[in-house]
Each structure stands twice: as C-alpha cells, then as structure tokens.
Amino acid sequence: MAIEILKPATLNVEAIRLDFPILARKVNDQPLVYLDNAATSQKPDSVIQSMDFYYRNYNANVHRGIHRLSEEATLGYERSRARIANFIGARSNKEVIFTRNTTEGLNLLAYTWGESNIRQGEEILLTEMEHHSNLVPWQRLAKRKGARVRYIPVDDQGCLRMDLLDELLGPQTRLVSVTHMSNVLGTINPVAEIATRAHAVGAVVIVDAAQSVPHFPVNVRELGADFLAFSSHKMCGPTGIGALWGRRDLLEAMEPFMGGGDMIREVTYEGATWNDLPWKFEAGTPGIAEGIGFGAAVDYLSGIGMEKVHAYEQYLVSYAIEMLRSVPGVVIYGPEAALRGGVVAFNVDAIHPHDLASMLDREGIAIRAGHHCAMPLAGRLNVAATARASFYFYNTTEEIDRLVAGLYTAKKVFKF
Amino acid sequence: MEDLYRENILDHFRNPRNFGTLEHPDFSHEEHNPLCGDKLRIDLQVDDDRVTAVRFSGKGCAISQASASMLTEMVEGKTLEEVKSIDKQDILDALGIPISYVRIKCALLGLKTLKAGVYGVQTWVEEDNEQDIGW
Numbered sequence: 001m002a003i004e005i006l007k008p009a010t011l012n013v014e015a016i017r018l019d020f021p022i023l024a025r026k027v028n029d030q031p032l033v034y035l036d037n038a039a040t041s042q043k044p045d046s047v048i049q050s051m052d053f054y055y056r057n058y059n060a061n062v063h064r065g066i067h068r069l070s071e072e073a074t075l076g077y078e079r080s081r082a083r084i085a086n087f088i089g090a091r092s093n094k095e096v097i098f099t100r101n102t103t104e105g106l107n108l109l110a111y112t113w114g115e116s117n118i119r120q121g122e123e124i125l126l127t128e129m130e131h132h133s134n135l136v137p138w139q140r141l142a143k144r145k146g147a148r149v150r151y152i153p154v155d156d157q158g159c160l161r162m163d164l165l166d167e168l169l170g171p172q173t174r175l176v177s178v179t180h181m182s183n184v185l186g187t188i189n190p191v192a193e194i195a196t197r198a199h200a201v202g203a204v205v206i207v208d209a210a211q212s213v214p215h216f217p218v219n220v221r222e223l224g225a226d227f228l229a230f231s232s233h234k235m236c237g238p239t240g241i242g243a244l245w246g247r248r249d250l251l252e253a254m255e256p257f258m259g260g261g262d263m264i265r266e267v268t269y270e271g272a273t274w275n276d277l278p279w280k281f282e283a284g285t286p287g288i289a290e291g292i293g294f295g296a297a298v299d300y301l302s303g304i305g306m307e308k309v310h311a312y313e314q315y316l317v318s319y320a321i322e323m324l325r326s327v328p329g330v331v332i333y334g335p336e337a338a339l340r341g342g343v344v345a346f347n348v349d350a351i352h353p354h355d356l357a358s359m360l361d362r363e364g365i366a367i368r369a370g371h372h373c374a375m376p377l378a379g380r381l382n383v384a385a386t387a388r389a390s391f392y393f394y395n396t397t398e399e400i401d402r403l404v405a406g407l408y409t410a411k412k413v414f415k416f
Numbered sequence: 417m418e419d420l421y422r423e424n425i426l427d428h429f430r431n432p433r434n435f436g437t438l439e440h441p442d443f444s445h446e447e448h449n450p451l452c453g454d455k456l457r458i459d460l461q462v463d464d465d466r467v468t469a470v471r472f473s474g475k476g477c478a479i480s481q482a483s484a485s486m487l488t489e490m491v492e493g494k495t496l497e498e499v500k501s502i503d504k505q506d507i508l509d510a511l512g513i514p515i516s517y518v519r520i521k522c523a524l525l526g527l528k529t530l531k532a533g534v535y536g537v538q539t540w541v542e543e544d545n546e547q548d549i550g551w
C-alpha cells in the first residue's frame with residue numbers, strides 16, 4: 001500500500017488493548033474488530049473492577065447514611081464528580097450534574113432552562129447535523145412555547161455554513177444548541193466561535209459533547225459555552241450515567257428538573273425548598289456504581305492523555321479514508337480527515353448498509369448501519385442510510401485493513 | 417459470509433417479482449422500517465375475495481426486498497383469509513436462512529405492510545416479533 005501516513009509514536013496500542021478484556025473476544029470465529037465506538041465504547045478492566053469493588057466492599061446509598069459504608073459510597077461517588085469536573089476544566093464540582101446520558105442532560109435543559117426562558121416568537125438555533133437528542137427536545141419545547149426552531153445549514157463537504165451564522169442570529173435568538181462533533185460526518189464544529197457570536201446577540205449556548213469529550217481535550221472555560229452534555233458510556237465508562245456541565249449562575253437560577261429525595265433542602269406539607277447545586281438536579285438514588293465507574297473511566301483516559309487520543313484517532317481516520325477511497329464504488333460522507341474526529345460514514349455501490357453490516361458481522365467486524373439517530377441529516381445527504389465505522393484509541397490500522405477486505409467480499413457477493 | 421445471502425435471496429433482490437404499483441388497487445399500504453429507513457408499499461387487487469394482482473415497491477436492504485418479493489409470490493391467487501394466515505414462520509421458511517434478532521424487522525417488513533393493508537391499520541395488531549435473545 002502506498003499510503004504515507006505516519007503513525008504517532010505516542011500510544012502503545014498493543015499494551016492498551018490488553019486493558020480491554022472484550023477485545024480478546026471472537027465473533028463468528030474471527031477476532032472481534034469493534035468499529036462502533038460512536039455508539040458506545042468498550043470498557044477497560046479498571047472501570048469494570050471499580051464497579052465490582054464497590055458492590056463487593058462498600059455498597060450503600062449515598063448522601064443519607066451515617067454509617068461507614070454510606071460514607072465510603074458517598075465519597076466514591078463525589079470523588080468521581082470532582083474528577084469529571086477537573087477533566088473538562090470546570091470551575092467547581094457544583095457545576096457538574098450527574099444525569100443518565102447526554103439525552104437526559106439536554107432534556108433537563110429543555111424542561112428547566114427552556115421552560116422558563118423561551119417565549120413565544122423567539123428562536124432556537126440548531127444545526128442540520130444534530131443527533132435526535134439535540135433536536136427532539138427543542139422541537140417539543142418550541143411547540144409548547146410557540147417558538148421557532150432554525151438550523152445552521154451543512155455544506156456539501158459536511159461542514160457548517162458559518163458564513164450564514166450572522167444572518168441566522170438576531171435579538172430573537174434565545175438559544176443556540178450545537179453538536180461539538182457530528183456522530184455521522186465526524187465534523188468537529190467551531191463551537192468557541194459560535195459561542196462568541198451567539199453571546200453577542202444575547203443567546204445561551206448549549207454544546208452536545210457526546211462525541212467530543214470522549215475523543216479530544218475539552219475545556220469548558222476555553223470553549224465559552226453555557227452548558228455542555230456528555231455520556232460516560234462513550235468514553236470507557238458504564239452505561240446509565242452521564243454529566244451535564246453548566247455555568248453556575250445559570251444553574252442557580254434554574255428550576256429543578258425532577259422532584260424527590262436528595263434534591264430538596266426542606267419539605268413541608270405546603271411545599272419544598274431546593275438543595276444546593278449540583279444535588280438540586282439529582283432527584284432519587286443515583287447510579288452509584290455507574291458514577292464510580294465513570295470516575296475510573298476519566299482516570300483511565302487522563303492516564304493516556306486526550307491529546308494523544310486525538311492525534312492517534314486522526315491518524316486512524318486518515319488511514320481509513322485513504323483505504324476506503326481505494327475501494328471502487330465507495331462514497332465517503334463528510335469533510336477531509338483534518339477537520340474530523342474518528343468517524344467515517346460511507347456507502348458501497350448500491351449495497352444497503354444493513355446488508356453490509358450483516359456481512360461484516362460474519363467476519364467479526366462491528367460497524368453501524370442506518371441513519372445514526374440523525375434522520376434529517378440523512379435526508380440532507382440524500383441517502384436513506386449509511387454504513388459507519390467509528391474508531392477509538394484501541395483500534396488499529398490492521399483492523400481497518402480487515403474492514404476493507406470485508407467490503408471486497410461484500411462486493412463479490414453482490415457482484416458489483 | 418456468503419451463507420447469509422444465499423442465491424435465492426440475491427436472486428429475489430436483483431430480480432424482484434411483482435415489482436411496481438397497481439393503477440387501481442383495492443388495498444394499498446406503505447410502511448417504514450425506522451431502524452434502517454427502508455420503505456415498502458404493497459398494492460393488492462382483489463376479485464371475489466381472491467388476490468388477482470399484487471405489486472410491491474420501495475427501497476431497502478436485500479433481506480427486506482427479497483422477503484417482500486417472496487411474499488408477493490405467496491399471496492397471488494390466495495383468498496384474503498389465507499393472506500391473513502401467512503405468518504412470520506412462513507417468511508422465515510421462505511428465506512431459509514437464520515435471521516438475527518436485529519434483522520428480523522427487515523425480514524418482516526413486507527408481511528407487516530401486507531397485513532396492515534389487509535386488516536386496516538387500526539384493527540391490525542402487530543405480531544410479537546421478538547425472538548429469544550440468547551447468549
């Protein structure tokens with residue numbers, strides 16, 4: 001292969017792979033090639049063990065028991081919050097609210113901040129490349145309020161039409177909510193610039209960071225946004241937990257989301273007052289083991305270094321794009337490698353992506369096929385569905401070679 | 417890899433039987449598979465309670481298109497009662513390959529479209545498409 005892409009010498013991928021027990025698995029008698037990381041990542045031993053250890057040694061409810069186990073559990077859970085806050089450069093642990101996932105974080109904002117701040121006739125600005133979780137909550141809010149949802153268009157390269165941003169923004173714009181990185185096109189959006197321009201017209205800025213925090217360094221102070229939501233399961237942590245970061249003054253002013261235990265200060269038969277941040281937004285017993293596992297995931301990623309993760313994924317995606325381009329009949333969606341993270345959506349001839357995914361599965365290769373929870377974007381690209389390979393720092397170029405070999409087999413079966 | 421797409425499936429996919437639409441269908445219904453964006457429409461012409469013409473149209477994966485094509489061959493000449501009695505197993509038997517849990521919706525899209533058309537969307541109750549999820 002005449003492909004001249006230099007492998008960054010900074011990651012010891014062979015050693016890293018040993019941290020992930022699942023990567024030793026076989027699927028259909030072939031070593032697993034897991035290329036569905038944008039859907040969810042695999043988990044290292046340290047994360048699995050942190051949760052196992054909690055259940056075996058200090059399982060108890062948090063924030064309520066006076067006994068030793070509860071104290072340890074509370075400490076474990078709150079230390080995770082602190083590590084997550086530090087990981088994203090938050091000013092305070094109080095700015096980090098545990099949620100179930102990105103989706104819940106965005107819905108929390110729609111139901112609390114959105115419910116009290118969006119008024120009839122005002123505008124919510126999204127982009128054409130949003131995941132359903134950053135579309136549907138705002139469409140529903142707009143319907144309840146008589147507000148209008150508008151979209152920053154995507155150009156044919158798969159990048160945002162930043163030249164149209166100033167036309168779309170105005171005094172009527174109350175909210176701009178954008179994805180940091182597209183889970184379909186892989187495009188990394190200029191969120192800091194969007195935030196600056198949106199703030200200039202007085203809008204609040206939300207970032208869907210489901211695909212960014214897991215894959216490159218994100219510092220909320222440098223980004224300049226007001227809220228940012230992400231999921232643990234896409235960054236080596238367990239499912240069932242995510243985080244919502246918010247600017248403290250905005251969080252303080254917001255109404256709570258769900259009512260119940262933990263989120264109250266005082267309850268009488270007449271009413272209640274709210275707990276301090278962040279617990280005001282955390283009603284009921286949280287995912288304690290999940291919170292602890294999330295903290296272990298952040299430790300693991302910090303140990304590797306997010307700069308290195310990003311550099312290595314850029315190398316993988318450059319290699320993948322080059323290799324896929326060499327296959328006749330392959331169409332790749334999205335911008336050049338330099339502008340994207342480790343995601344490539346593509347189609348091969350007229351083979352339906354579902355058929356492609358089924359065939360690759362026979363070879364032990366896991367990719368995703370479909371609209372990837374971004375149906376309007378699929379429409380914008382003029383395709384019903386695409387196949388998507390998405391990488392993480394434990395993937396290798398050999399795995400990409402196996403993907404490409406699988407595409408040739410599929411072409412043979414379908415005789416293209 | 418090849419066993420998943422046996423020749424009969426590829427044949428129906430490449431040369432779909434009864435592909436197209438009818439000018440004056442007695443039943444016409446369209447369904448979507450939200451998982452993969454597949455769309456399928458089935459038209460039936462019925463005389464004396466018997467299917468005298470059937471067409472399907474749409475876009476989708478090989479499994480959904482081939483199973484719809486096979487289904488149209490099954491319903492030709494059948495009475496509506498007989499059409500209603502076609503079930504999931506008939507489709508799986510016709511395909512003749514193991515269909516995984518995640519592809520079952522593709523395989524049954526044709527049947528779903530047909531039945532929703534014949535019963536009327538309101539009165540039709542979707543069959544339990546779930547398979548056992550084993551390890």
Ligand SMILES: Cc1ncc(COP(=O)(O)O)c(C=O)c1O
Binds near residue numbers: 134208
């Ligand atoms: C860009 C983007 N936003 C939001 C989500 C939703 O994440 P979750 O399902 O963890 O809530 C995803 C992942 O599915 C995503 O890729």
